[in-house]
Amino acid sequence: MSTVELHDIRKSYGTVEVIKSVSLSIEKGEFISLLGPSGCGKTTLLRMIAGLETVSKGEITIGGRDATRLPPEKRNIAMVFQSYALLPHLSVLGNVLFPLEMRRIGTPASRREKAEAVLEMVGLAHLGTRYPRQLSGGQQQRVALARAVVCDPEVLLLDEPLSNLDAAMRERMQEELIELHRKTGLTTVFVTHDQEEALSMSDRVVLLNGGRIEQMATPSELYARPATSFAASFIGATNLVEGRAHAGVVELDGGARLRLPDGALNGGVSLSLRQEDLILSPPDIATGISGKVINRIYLGARMRYVVATSSGEIRVLADCDTGFDIGDRVCITIAPEKIVVLQGAALTG
Amino acid sequence: MVDAIPRWLRLATAAALVLIVAYLLVPLLVVVGVSFTAADYISFPPQGLSLRWYAKVLSSGDFTDAAMTSLVLAVAITVAASALGAGAAIVLHRRVLPGSAAIGGLFLAPLILPSIILALGLLMLWSRSFGATSLLTVFIGHLVLALPYVIRTTLAVLSTSDPFLAEAARTMGAGPWKTLWRVTLPQCLPGVAAGAFFAFNISFDEAVVSLFLRSPEITTLPIRIYTTLEYSPDPSIAAVSSLMIFLTVLLILLIDRAVGLQKVTE
Amino acid sequence: MTRYLQPLILIAPGLLIMCLAFVLPVGLMFSLGIVSEEGALNADQLTRFLSDPYYLKVGLRTLRLAFWIAAISALIGAPFAYVMARCGKRLRLVLIIAVTLPLMTSVVVRTFGWMVVLGRSGLVPDTLYALGLVRRNFSLMQTETAIVVGMVQVVLPFMVLSVLGVIQRLDPRLEEAARTMGCNFLQSLRRVVLPGAMPGILTGFLLCFSLSASYFITPTLLGGARLPTLAGSIYENATKTLDWPFAAAQSIILMCGLLLLFIPYSLAARSRHG
Numbered sequence: 068m069s070t071v072e073l074h075d076i077r078k079s080y081g082t083v084e085v086i087k088s089v090s091l092s093i094e095k096g097e098f099i100s101l102l103g104p105s106g107c108g109k110t111t112l113l114r115m116i117a118g119l120e121t122v123s124k125g126e127i128t129i130g131g132r133d134a135t136r137l138p139p140e141k142r143n144i145a146m147v148f149q150s151y152a153l154l155p156h157l158s159v160l161g162n163v164l165f166p167l168e169m170r171r172i173g174t175p176a177s178r179r180e181k182a183e184a185v186l187e188m189v190g191l192a193h194l195g196t197r198y199p200r201q202l203s204g205g206q207q208q209r210v211a212l213a214r215a216v217v218c219d220p221e222v223l224l225l226d227e228p229l230s231n232l233d234a235a236m237r238e239r240m241q242e243e244l245i246e247l248h249r250k251t252g253l254t255t256v257f258v259t260h261d262q263e264e265a266l267s268m269s270d271r272v273v274l275l276n277g278g279r280i281e282q283m284a285t286p287s288e289l290y291a292r293p294a295t296s297f298a299a300s301f302i303g304a305t306n307l308v309e310g311r312a313h314a315g316v317v318e319l320d321g322g323a324r325l326r327l328p329d330g331a332l333n334g335g336v337s338l339s340l341r342q343e344d345l346i347l348s349p350p351d352i353a354t355g356i357s358g359k360v361i362n363r364i365y366l367g368a369r370m371r372y373v374v375a376t377s378s379g380e381i382r383v384l385a386d387c388d389t390g391f392d393i394g395d396r397v398c399i400t401i402a403p404e405k406i407v408v409l410q411g412a413a414l415t416g
Numbered sequence: 417m418v419d420a421i422p423r424w425l426r427l428a429t430a431a432a433l434v435l436i437v438a439y440l441l442v443p444l445l446v447v448v449g450v451s452f453t454a455a456d457y458i459s460f461p462p463q464g465l466s467l468r469w470y471a472k473v474l475s476s477g478d479f480t481d482a483a484m485t486s487l488v489l490a491v492a493i494t495v496a497a498s499a500l501g502a503g504a505a506i507v508l509h510r511r512v513l514p515g516s517a518a519i520g521g522l523f524l525a526p527l528i529l530p531s532i533i534l535a536l537g538l539l540m541l542w543s544r545s546f547g548a549t550s551l552l553t554v555f556i557g558h559l560v561l562a563l564p565y566v567i568r569t570t571l572a573v574l575s576t577s578d579p580f581l582a583e584a585a586r587t588m589g590a591g592p593w594k595t596l597w598r599v600t601l602p603q604c605l606p607g608v609a610a611g612a613f614f615a616f617n618i619s620f621d622e623a624v625v626s627l628f629l630r631s632p633e634i635t636t637l638p639i640r641i642y643t644t645l646e647y648s649p650d651p652s653i654a655a656v657s658s659l660m661i662f663l664t665v666l667l668i669l670l671i672d673r674a675v676g677l678q679k680v681t682e
Numbered sequence: 683m684t685r686y687l688q689p690l691i692l693i694a695p696g697l698l699i700m701c702l703a704f705v706l707p708v709g710l711m712f713s714l715g716i717v718s719e720e721g722a723l724n725a726d727q728l729t730r731f732l733s734d735p736y737y738l739k740v741g742l743r744t745l746r747l748a749f750w751i752a753a754i755s756a757l758i759g760a761p762f763a764y765v766m767a768r769c770g771k772r773l774r775l776v777l778i779i780a781v782t783l784p785l786m787t788s789v790v791v792r793t794f795g796w797m798v799v800l801g802r803s804g805l806v807p808d809t810l811y812a813l814g815l816v817r818r819n820f821s822l823m824q825t826e827t828a829i830v831v832g833m834v835q836v837v838l839p840f841m842v843l844s845v846l847g848v849i850q851r852l853d854p855r856l857e858e859a860a861r862t863m864g865c866n867f868l869q870s871l872r873r874v875v876l877p878g879a880m881p882g883i884l885t886g887f888l889l890c891f892s893l894s895a896s897y898f899i900t901p902t903l904l905g906g907a908r909l910p911t912l913a914g915s916i917y918e919n920a921t922k923t924l925d926w927p928f929a930a931a932q933s934i935i936l937m938c939g940l941l942l943l944f945i946p947y948s949l950a951a952r953s954r955h956g
Contacts (some may be wrong), residue, residue, distance in 0.1 A: 119583050139586035155577070156602040159641035166588035166599075214588070224587075421867050429765060440835060443795025444787060450798055454718040460798050460805055502698065503692035512689050519693070528889075529708070530896030530911050530940070533933050536920055537707030540714060541931070565694060566836065576719045592688045616933055621788035623899055628920060636897040639792045645794055645903055654798075664786045668779070670858055 070095045070254040071116060071222050076125035078111055085111055092224070098248050099254045100265035103275035104301070109258045112275070113224050117146050125187040130221040140169070145215035146344065147222040149231065151207045153199035153214075156395075159186070163214050172218055185213045189243075198213035205236045212244075216251050220359075223256045229264065239267060262302050266290065274298055296409050299339035306340045306381045307409075316354075321377025323356040328403040336410045342384040344405040347372060347391060348398050355398040356381065358363070360391050374399060422520030444661055447508075451654035458651055460600055469655040479656055480638040486620055489551065489636065493558045493619035498612040501566025505607070508567070509574040510582075513614035524564045531561060535628035542629070549629040554636070562618045573607030610675045617667055621660075704765030712937075727931030737915070741935070744747075744912040747826060751833045755890045759835070759841030760883050765877060767843065767849040785839035793900045795860040796832040797823065800904070824906040832900045837893050841886035848882030849875070881951070888947055892940050912936055 078086035085414040086108045093099050101109040114120040116127060118139035134142050145166070153162050163182040172178065178300040186192050199207055208228060211251045214224055225244075229237045245268055248255055259265050265272045266286040274281040274289065274297075281301075282294045293299035296307050310319035315330035317338065325338075350357050358376030365387070372383045374397060381399060391397055446460050454464030475480045507513060508520045526534060534557065543555045581603055585595040623638040630639065637660065644653050718724040731737045766777045784792060798807045800822040810816045822828045852875065860870040898913035905911070910918070912932060919929035 117583075117587050119586065120463045138591070140589045140591050144587060146584065147589040148584055152578050152580040154581060154602075156605075165585070165590075169585070169589035169594060184454060231526055232608050242492070299527075349450070420861070425867070429761075431760070433765060433777075436758055437777070440780050440784050440838065442799060442805075443792045443835065444784065445795075446798050447791060447795045458798060459803070500696040504696035507689040507693040510689065513693070514686065519697065522705070523696065528743060528892070530892060530913075530936070531709060532896050532898065532916060533711065533937065534704065536709035536916065536926075536929055536933055537709075538703065540926055541707040541710050544710075556699070559699055560704050563699070564684060596688065596692075617786050621786070621790075623788065623790050624897075627899075627917070630921060638788050641788075641790045641794065642899065642903075645790070645797065649794070649797075653794060657788075657794055660791055661783075662785055663781065668782055668786060 069093055069227070070097075070130060071256070072126075072128040073116070074128075075242045076112070076115065076122060078108070078115065078120065078123045079141055085278050085294055086123075087113075089275075089278075089280055091273060091280070091283070091410045093254060093256065095254055096252045096270060097171065098245075098257065100257045100259055100269040100272045100302075101275060102259055102265040102272050102388060103281075105260060105339075107275040108239075108278040109260075109275050110226055110341040111216040113146075113226055113256060113258045116144050116222070117224055117385070135177060135374050143221040143226060145218070145220035145222075147208075147211045147215050147226065147228045149227045151199075151211040151228075151231075153207055153210055155199055158195065159191065159197050159199070159210050162199070162210055163217050166214060166218050167223065170218055182213075182217060189213045189247070204232050205240060208232065208240055209243075212247060216253060218246070219251075220253065222254045222256060225255065225260055227260070229259075230261075244268060266302070269365045276301075276302065291407075293339060293407060293409065296337060296339070299407060302344045304382065304384070306342065307337065308340060308344075308378050308381075309335070309337050310378075312336045320377070321356075321358065324354055324376060325356070325401065326354055326403045327408070328406060331410070332408065339407040339409055340381070341405065341407075342382050343369075344401055345381070345383040347374075347383055347384075347385050347389055348400060350398045355400040357396065357398045358398055360393050360395045363391070363393060374398075418535050447654050447657045448661060450651055451658040453654075453680060456650070457661050458654065463660045469651040470659075473655045473659070476652070479637075479652070481639045481657075482635050483656075485551070485635060486637040489558065490616045490620040491553060493562050494616040495564040496555075497566045498608050499614035501563050501603070501611055501615075502570055502604060502608045504563070505570035505574065506596070506604065509571055511545040520567075520594060523567050526560050527564045527568075531652050532628075533624060533626045535559060535625040538625065539628045547636065548586040549631050551633055553629050554626050554634050557629065558622055561622065561625065562615035564654065565618065567606065569611035569614065570604050572605035573604050573610075577603050606675045613667055613671045613674070617664070620663070645667055687717070711809050711930050712934055713933040714927055715932075727927050728934065730928065731931055731935060737932075740912055740915055741939075743826075744895050744910065744936075745939070747829055747833070747901070748891045749910065750830055751837060751894040752887045752890040754830065754834050755838050755841040756883055756887050759838055759881060759886060760845050763842045763845035763882075764849055764871075764879070766846055767852075768835070768854070781839045781842050784835065786842075786845055787898075789836055789899050792835065793832055793903045796828070796900075797905060800828050800831065823904060824908055826905065826909060828904040828911065829901045829911075832904045833894050833897065836900055837890040840889050840893065841883075844886035844889060845882040848885075849879050852878045884947060888943060892945065896936060897942065 071093040073089055074090040076086055089112060099228060101112060102108045111120055115122050116129070118134065118137055122135055126133060129142055129144065131169065154165065157165065160182055163186060164178055167173065167178040167181065173181065183192065183195065186195055189212055191206060191209055191213065194202065194206065199210065211228070217320045229240055232240060241264065257265070257268065265291070269286060271283065272286055272289050273283045276297050282289060282298045284292070289298065290302055299305050300307060308319055310317045312327055312332040312334060315327050317325050317327050317336060319325065348355070349386065356376045356378060358374040358381065360372055361375045362373040364371045369384045370387045370389060372385060372391065374381050374383060376399070383399060449462050450458055450460050451469055452465050452467070453459060453462035454466040454468065455462070504523060508516055508523070511518065538553060538557050539549065542549050581599050582595050585599040590598060621638060623642055626634055626636050626639050627642065637656065641653055641656060715727055716723060716725060718726065732831060739747070766774060769777070802821040802823070806822060807816065809822045810885065811818060811820060839924045840906070850917045856878070857870045857872050865873060896913050898911065898917045901909070901911045902914045902917070913936070916929050919925045
């Protein structure tokens with residue numbers, strides 16, 4: 068049963084359409100990420116679910132109820148803002164109590180009990196009397212989460228909640244968020260521009276681009292089978308090349324040939340070759356792309372080579388002991404099953 | 417930094433600073449000095465030391481009545497300007513109404529328009545429509561002058577605080593009025609407080625509008641001082657003026673306590 | 683529509699006051715200056731002002747005084763604001779008080795102070811007499827110098843605050859960068875700080891000019907009846923001779939004069955911001 072349903076949602080400001088027909092149904096208990104570059108409409112979409120942004124066209128149902136025209140306070144939702152939006156004049160406990168008071172849930176005593184229990188869950192039971200400005204970024208983040216989950220919302224909305232934290236803290240909060248989701252079982256919509264965050268945390272990723280859904284898939288599917296060149300280049304580091312397929316072999320535009328996983332493809336194709344799937348060898352191998360190393364960058368665990376080939380510059384992530392130097396001639400190969408065919412190929416029947 | 421500013425320039429700057437600060441404060445210090453004179457006429461440095469002029473001022477109904485009028489007027493302005501200004505600033509900050517920029521410009525216009533023009537206009541409009549001017553006319557004039565200050569200080573506080581607080585309150589189940597009461601008002605309180613102090617100060621010190629609308633009823637403290645200065649000032653004027661200066665000092669201390677002086681000048 | 687309800691309720695009282703007690707009276711006043719009693723458009727009052735050498739002299743004096751007051755304020759106020767922005771915390775507090783205390787004290791009181799300082803047997807004439815520079819019974823009162831001295835003190839805080847606001851937003855690292863590129867301190871002031879502070883100085887100049895040109899309390903008390911200014915003349919006509927149409931006409935001339943200054947400034951400011 069789906070908790071949140073978006074049906075043909077559109078949003079325009081004047082003549083500019085920022086959301087162009089998005090339909091999406093979010094299952095109960097699901098953790099879903101809205102991923103995309105800035106300006107793709109992910110935050111607008113989230114704010115429309117929250118009721119903070121009006122919907123130009125389409126329908127939103129939350130918990131089976133039509134919520135399209137409901138003001139935010141009448142929707143049973145909770146939201147964590149990028150800035151956390153903790154009320155500065157209220158204590159930590161006051162902030163967690165706030166939604167319970169506003170929604171008139173329980174008696175004053177039971178509210179307090181509940182708020183304290185939630186603070187306990189996020190590990191802040193001892194800081195209830197502090198004020199937001201006295202807390203560290205990570206602690207503020209936890210208060211914002213506690214405040215959001217305290218009245219069991221139908222859906223929990225997270226607007227880039229980790230972007231204001233430093234790298235170490237962000238990693239920890241990622242883990243805590245996943246744990247919190249497992250404990251509460253709340254339906255969660257998570258907005259991010261960070262593909263790693265989206266891949267590591269979600270059950271499903273909705274990749275947005277220019278106000279449209281580019282691809283909707285599980286993280287592993289999105290990584291292994293990107294549907295479009297945008298999806299391929301946004302997830303992970305890749306090389307996009309074009310060529311013509313015939314009898315199980317593709318001849319790239321520069322003349323090099325690669326073996327394909329599927330012999331049935333025929334005609335013009337566009338391929339994604341992930342940097343970490345490519346292999347560098349000395350230049351005497353038959354099927355591969357030959358070229359010259361023009362730069363190499365040490366990355367600690369790996370080494371990135373930039374190779375000039377007849378199909379343009381190709382970047383390869385290789386082990387550090389791959390001992391090529393700038394100027395060396397190399398041959399790039401890839402296992403056929405690792406090649407991702409993006410579009411354009413006609414199947415010969 | 418090593419030897420960032422040449423020594424001669426540091427010395428010259430220090431000397432200039434002392435002179436400018438002295439220039440700014442001299443008229444106030446002189447007034448306070450004169451107020452303690454024992455002589456029958458205005459003289460500086462004061463001749464002898466006494467509190468006789470303070471005693472005279474406090475016992476003469478003339479000045480205490482004027483002070484009472486000024487005080488009541490200033491308190492009324494403080495309340496009215498804070499309430500109307502805070503409401504207007506909150507709406508202007510949200511930019512929900514069409515033409516918000518123009519409305520904002522209108523509210524701040526009295527800061528730029530010379531008050532003599534407002535004063536003359538009020539005098540003409542009131543006399544034509546209602547006849548003799550009254551304290552109410554002065555109240556309205558002062559309100560127009562004080563509103564932009566409250567609006568400016570409130571907007572300044574709102575623009576530096578988290579813009580998502582009100583939205584967050586809505587997602588937590590608070591309706592528009594509850595959000596206003598429980599979130600937005602507490603949020604802009606320091607700004608309203610600073611504006612309230614300014615409003616009080618403006619009304620208490622204002623002389624231009626009050627002079628134009630002058631009628632027997634409208635004898636505020638600045639008016640009383642002005643008319644005495646036109647004719648025959650004696651040291652009691654210095655005592656009254658000093659009391660006004662002391663009140664200003666008190667007000668500045670209060671502002672510093674409430675919002676911090678450093679912030680007000682930003 | 684419901685989302686306009688609360689904003690309208692909150693802003694309505696203030697807006698009403700602004701319309702009834704600001705737009706309406708100012709508009710009425712202007713119309714009175716250029717409309718005759720029969721309701722026809724007429725410029726009699728304006729020509730009366732512009733054709734009378736006495737009033738032309740008043741106008742010129744107002745312009746001259748306002749210019750000097752604003753210029754001197756800029757010369758003193760801009761460096762003062764720079765020091766204020768860059769000095770240590772304690773000195774800063776002293777300077778802030780030195781600016782806000784006069785600003786928040788009634789002009790009537792401050793003018794009284796100047797009357798004592800500049801008047802006969804006041805501080806300044808006495809000192810000058812002791813130095814043998816002037817004769818006994820010398821007084822600075824009723825001179826244009828007195829008006830300038832008194833008015834600069836009235837408007838200087840506005841200049842300082844206006845420049846301070848701009849300099850505080852100027853990144854101090856710009857000056858450090860200029861120093862690393864070979865500027866000495868004074869050059870960095872001239873090449874980096876001054877251009878950055880210019881908008882604030884200009885705004886301050888206009889503010890001080892318009893305040894000086896439209897203020898009558900200090901000029902009347904320090905300059906006396908022999909040195910009338912435009913604002914003083916408006917006050918005379920409005921409250922003593924009760925010639926309102928002429929007071930209105932003079933206000934129009936005052937406003938037009940100020941607008942002539944403000945319009946090129948706001949056009950320049952707009953083009954600067956793109």
